[in-house]
Amino acid sequence: MTWEQLNQTQHKVVQILTNSIKKNRLTHAYVFEGSRGTGKMEVAIQLGKSYFCKERSTAEPCNECPDCKRISSGNHPDLHVISPDGQSIKKQQVELLRTEFSYRGMESKQKFYIINHADKMTPSAANSLLKFLEEPEAPTIAVLLTEHLYQMLNTILSRSQILTFTPLSRKEMEQMLKEDGISYPIAKLLTEITSNLEDARQLCQEDWIVQVRNVVLQLTEEIYSRPQQMFFTLQDKWLSHFKGKEEFGLGIDLMLLWYRDLLYTQLGEKDGLIFVDQLERLDHQALYSSQEKITKQMSAIFDAKRHLSSNVNPQLLMERLMLRLQEG
Known part of the structure; x- marks a missing residue:
């Protein structure tokens, strides 16, 4: 330096x-x-x-x-x-x-x-x-x-x-993460979930945040088009990835960010999107969703995040959330 x-x-x-x-x-x-x-x-x-x-x-x-x-x-x-x-x-x-x-x-x-x-x-x-x-x-x-x-x-x-x-401002932090070799979509996501540069760098260790993001993308696609697969993905890839409630909560936060992006896409307000490399998927899902449905889905995620702080079984919590997201 x-x-x-x-x-x-x-x-x-x-x-x-x-x-x-x-x-x-x-x-x-x-x-x-x-x-x-x-x-x-x-x-x-x-x-x-x-x-x-x-x-x-x-x-x-x-x-x-x-x-x-x-x-x-x-x-x-x-x-x-x-x-x-x-x-x-x-x-x-x-x-x-x-x-x-x-x-x-x-x-x-x-x-x-x-x-x-x-x-x-x-x-x-x-x-x-x-x-x-x-x-x-x-x-x-x-x-x-x-x-x-x-x-x-x-x-x-x-x-x-x-x-x-x-x-650091979000733009400053985003730039420093990019200088670390972190891709733009991941850097943008990190600045949304933490304002701490060291925490952001820690989340990148062993591609942890990349893997969580991939699972979130897979689950949100299966909820939309392959609901018969979502419980298998939940068991095989989601539940085994997190250690403790804090990491689990971050995963739920990423799901919330996806549906927020979906709502912004529905409203035609794309400047604030976080999943910047998923515009085609967002456009496609937005065509078959309504603002009311997306709002209900976001409300279901908020409820799941709130219940996470109590002694609830994580698997039951996520299974219930998947069903609510599917129903809209």
Whole structure:
């Protein structure tokens, strides 16, 4: 990543940091706060590179010197990342960091550390960090990353510069997913079901979202033209694909998006379609459907999603939903 690339999604944060780098006015502690997938860790690593890079002439690190390469590979001796050990960040982790930083720097006197999920520090860890922030033993920059600013000690916040990372817009997120090699139809679908870039990327692991989408397309076609096959597909491909209610709920969400696209097609409003590569199928089904029928089908899906939160048998839930969708 470069500052120029990061500037495209977090302009305000990047401008503040790069101006401070150019003027040699970086503060000793930052809190990066914002939702998952907004690039907090990427910006923190980039800041570390600019801090250590001896070859840069502007804010942009060279990415070629030993410092930059070691940071990229995650083994720079004077840059440390702390993450929760289990459910929390413990005092021993902060104390170990202080001990390591008490030694003379391997490359320079400078030190840099990142605390991921800083809101998960235990009270003793937070108090230990507070002392470290107030009395660093060398030129040190601390970057604390959090999704829950209100859960952090006010005394830590008051000693840090707080930078807020804004969520990505749908178009920004869609573009980043496409840059990851994700196809346009899948990227568009992902931006509809989550606003979190990391969650979207996770859903792409092992083509999970692609497979769910294919099953949804198969089921909606069978409901329409091959109802004798839909229960076999439900048993063979749908029920075996999901682990837990959250994934199951996402599958139902995709079914809802299909029928919403069908309604938009019926109304002649195609600009907001999600299944952008299925226009011919949508047109064909819309010819043999009515707005009233599609509205009832969407209502049935809403009911199924609501009942999913109770202790209902998933197979019975889906079988009932298939029958309601068939009846319209």
